[in-house]
Amino acid sequence: MKFENSRGFAKNMDREDALASYKDQFIFPKVNGRKVIYFTGNSLGLQPKSARKYVDDIMNDWADLAVEGHFKARKPWWDYHERFSAKLSKIVGAKPHEITVMNTLTVNLHLLMVSFYRPEKKRFKIICEEKAFPSDQYMIASQVRFHGFDPREAVVEVKKRQGEHSFRTEDILKVIKEVGEECALVLIGGVNYYSGQVLDIKTITRAGHEAGAKVGWDLAHAAGNIELKLHQWEVDFAAWCSYKYMNSGPGNASGCFIHEKYHGLNDIPRFEGWWGHNKKRRFLMEPQFEPEANAHAWQISNAPVLALAPYLASVEMFDEVGMDALIAKRNKIVAYLEFILHEIDREVKGNFEIITPSHQEERGTQLSVFLHGEGRELFNYLMENGVITDWREPNVIRLAPAPFYCSYEEMYDFGQILKKGILK
Incomplete structure (x- = not known):
């Protein structure tokens, strides 16, 4: 599939996503009154509404x-x-x-x-x-x-x-x-x-x-x-x-x-x-x-x-x-996130390095990214702007778009927030 770095493309991906409705079955924290983009399901998954x-x-x-x-x-x-x-x-x-x-x-x-x-x-x-x-x-x-x-x-x-x-x-x-x-x-x-x-x-x-x-x-x-x-x-x-x-x-x-x-x-x-x-x-x-x-x-x-x-x-x-459906969406949304990262890297003339293997059989939901030239200030900016991600020294952010509750439009939004954080 040929990806596009646009909101319209991302929204269309969400419309075609068979698992899209499951997002509504989880409770999201909010930052500045808006639901966060949650990338830390590899650390602590969101609460299912049914759990209570x-x-x-x-x-x-x-x-x-x-x-x-x-x-x-x-x-x-x-x-x-x-x-x-x-x-x-x-x-x-x-x-x-x-x-x-x-x-x-x-x-x-x-x-x-x-x-x-x-x-x-x-x-x-x-x-x-x-x-x-x-x-x-x-x-x-x-x-x-x-x-x-x-x-x-x-x-x-x-x-x-x-x-x-x-x-x-x-x-x-x-x-x-x-x-x-x-x-x-x-x-x-x-x-x-x-x-x-x-x-x-x-x-x-x-x-x-x-x-x-x-x-x-x-x-x-x-x-x-x-x-x-x-x-x-x-x-x-x-x-x-x-x-x-x-x-x-x-x-x-x-x-x-x-x-x-x-x-x-x-x-x-x-x-x-x-x-x-x-x-x-x-x-x-x-x-x-x-x-x-x-x-x-x-x-x-x-x-x-x-x-x-x-x-x-x-x-x-x-x-x-079923795991087959979850893995199918995982593969697609991680690939789209990878595409977004490369697109933003090109736009800001940065130096991102994805250290997670690129071969699908060697990776799951997580992408770990070296943000060369960027420090913890960028991580803080992401968190303050509703992107909940994970920081590992010296300058790695871990991004895990869990297929149950992450959307393609959120991948696009993350890219735009990331770009603003670098160019600010």
Whole structure:
């Protein structure tokens, strides 16, 4: 498609957009009395209007039923988390019994590493990406120390080549091969939070397994954003937060994937609790743990239903639309945003550098842009003029036009505001 940098063209794109009506199902902040252009769904998604009803339902059941709400609520609380499995499985390419929802992201990665990071004297190293999200760096280092190893020896970082902004798959595969039989775990972010690069999860997972290692993925920036086939790719485990592209609310619950080949095992290392015990026998209060025959075996405590309610509201919206439709719009609106950036760069004779890969299979919703010659003042101008974006030092803005609630006309408007901010 040949794009045009005009309001008329953008409006026509919106008229043809099959998902355009979903914009009205979200609540937008306002700046100077006008709805913002919201580019930070990669950090915190907007609130679905339906979320309040899902929370109110639980509050009303709590008021009317008190403890009986566990079994007699409209959506009984004791198995509330099970409502996610089938719908989330479509989003991440899994079987329903491979999915559970619990805790928060880093907590879940720690818990999953109890099962999948089992270092030995010779096989003890973890491969991760250079400058992973800090929480992952802290988690990995602390796990290594917990097992009595030195992170300086046990943690191997795959690095970008000098002067490049993206990881090369061949470099990751080379490191996996070099570490070889010393590698216990490969644990990488599926989408790099800084550059927006989508990694080749299938190929990297296969290479990790060929080296004899377990392979897990932090999908914080991937779930609800890119196509995933976790079961088919034979990923051992994965976890993701729900508050970015999945719009569940700040700091909310995390989804987990555990491949079915690890289900039903009584001897797998795992921190265990009441809610992972055989559901049919849970209230018999037996002293011996009998795991659920699915991913719910990794549950520990009863579900925090007030937190899960907004997530369920969003997941049901995803189920209604489907990832294929979301990805189709994502591809088009990100390409249009990229076009707008190049057009404004040409008009202002600037020096923008989009560091997110240009190939569609290597990017999702996010474009990360170096604004060479511009400083934080431009970011402040955008924010003051109703463009909510994200700043990363030294001079990168991250732009994520989430397909559920961003419009093509907003991409055009952003370009005009950006131009004014540079020329002012």
